[in-house]
Amino acid sequence: MEGVWGNREVPAVSFKEDGAAALEWAARYLERVGDYPVLAQVQPGDITARLPASPPEQGEPFADVLRDLDEILLPGITHWQSPRFFAYFAVSAAEPGILAELLAATLNSVAFLWRTSPASTELEALTLGWTAQLLGLPAGWHGHIEDTASTSTIAALAAAREATGRGAVVCSEHAHSSVDKAAKLLGLELRKVPSDDEYRLRVDALDLSDAAALVATVGTTSTASVDPVPELADACAESGVWLHVDAAYAGSAWVCPELRWSQAGVDRADSLVVNAHKWLFTPMDCSLLWSRRPEDLRRAFSLVPEFLRTSDGVDSLSEYGPALGRRFRSLKLWAVLRCYGRAGLQARIREAVRLAEKFEKWVEEGPRWEVCAPRHFSLVCFRRDGSDEENEAIVERVNRSGEVFLSHTRLDGRYVLRLAIGNERTSEDDVRRAWEALNAD
Numbered sequence: 001m002e003g004v005w006g007n008r009e010v011p012a013v014s015f016k017e018d019g020a021a022a023l024e025w026a027a028r029y030l031e032r033v034g035d036y037p038v039l040a041q042v043q044p045g046d047i048t049a050r051l052p053a054s055p056p057e058q059g060e061p062f063a064d065v066l067r068d069l070d071e072i073l074l075p076g077i078t079h080w081q082s083p084r085f086f087a088y089f090a091v092s093a094a095e096p097g098i099l100a101e102l103l104a105a106t107l108n109s110v111a112f113l114w115r116t117s118p119a120s121t122e123l124e125a126l127t128l129g130w131t132a133q134l135l136g137l138p139a140g141w142h143g144h145i146e147d148t149a150s151t152s153t154i155a156a157l158a159a160a161r162e163a164t165g166r167g168a169v170v171c172s173e174h175a176h177s178s179v180d181k182a183a184k185l186l187g188l189e190l191r192k193v194p195s196d197d198e199y200r201l202r203v204d205a206l207d208l209s210d211a212a213a214l215v216a217t218v219g220t221t222s223t224a225s226v227d228p229v230p231e232l233a234d235a236c237a238e239s240g241v242w243l244h245v246d247a248a249y250a251g252s253a254w255v256c257p258e259l260r261w262s263q264a265g266v267d268r269a270d271s272l273v274v275n276a277h278k279w280l281f282t283p284m285d286c287s288l289l290w291s292r293r294p295e296d297l298r299r300a301f302s303l304v305p306e307f308l309r310t311s312d313g314v315d316s317l318s319e320y321g322p323a324l325g326r327r328f329r330s331l332k333l334w335a336v337l338r339c340y341g342r343a344g345l346q347a348r349i350r351e352a353v354r355l356a357e358k359f360e361k362w363v364e365e366g367p368r369w370e371v372c373a374p375r376h377f378s379l380v381c382f383r384r385d386g387s388d389e390e391n392e393a394i395v396e397r398v399n400r401s402g403e404v405f406l407s408h409t410r411l412d413g414r415y416v417l418r419l420a421i422g423n424e425r426t427s428e429d430d431v432r433r434a435w436e437a438l439n440a441d
């Protein structure tokens, strides 16, 4: 039978040579990433128009893939690894994590059962334990990795529904849209509670009747505000409601003891999500979900068909979330934790916070600028005096310049700019360039 193995037309791929070229590409990219326009300067459809509409009949050399990555795809990349990426929540894929991704793809483990990759299953438990220690979380929580916080929250709310048999989810008006999505998917009613003048959930407006779960956010998406978790934990305990804490962004800050004030009450959560791919320097995707009630997660998700039945009696992490096939995500987290250590993580988090403080000061002292929300971590919300349209025009101008990339939110009906620092390569000079770009009109 004629197949790819017997087909001489298929060019031999030299894994070592192509691998060296790919690694060289990655190293050069990281050296130069600050030279590219941060936001891709292309129009919708530009990239598609430059690519063949149909796949090749015969295999092509890998070198062609690298060439097209440079020539066609790179102009269409928004550079999340750029030191002047300040939009949404800025992230970093650290070099040990990038290399570990290559190794994880090489192993290509599919860890749906312990025996299909014992090392993957056990390293996942171990790295979640290590991270819990680094963040100062209670010992003994069950942890596993999902792809994103969206999936982690779906898993937590499914467990809450299972545990309580109730039909509503309560969160603040500033909770992330992933909570809305999870509620929609799980057929739960979503009730939003107004927030106070510092964008924290108002406990006095809380109604937990028929609530399966309350989602408290530590580090909201718009302003990184921190909901009053201790009071919310009291209310949940009184009403038998599952407390899920979404610390997707800010949870990583707990590696620094001086930022652990924001962890108050989290030890009483039923579940907690922290995205290692947000501010723990781990490449996308790596969302850490801990629970002190793993049996409820298991009841919500465990389904073992005959072909997956084993007699080893060991836990399969696929029984704690929606996905069956699970990739070896813990390898990249383990690599980052080992190569950076507690001290390296702390130094990076502290530097981001220091730079945000610096920027906040410039805004406070800038004659036409104002800070629009309390700054707790590395996110600054601000605007210039003037209309929403004028502020929107500033964001569009600086983003179009390619010099920096910022995003926005709306607070109290006003258009507000956000500068989020989180990339490990960001220096004071990069933040200064953002300030100069904002003032360059």
Ligand SMILES: Cc1ncc(COP(=O)(O)O)c(C=O)c1O
Pocket: 089, 147, 148, 149, 150, 151, 176, 178, 217, 219, 220, 221, 246, 247, 248, 249, 275, 287
């Ligand atoms: C507070 C918060 N929760 C959840 C999410 C969703 O994260 P993911 O993209 O991993 O689903 C985000 C994304 O920015 C977020 O800021």
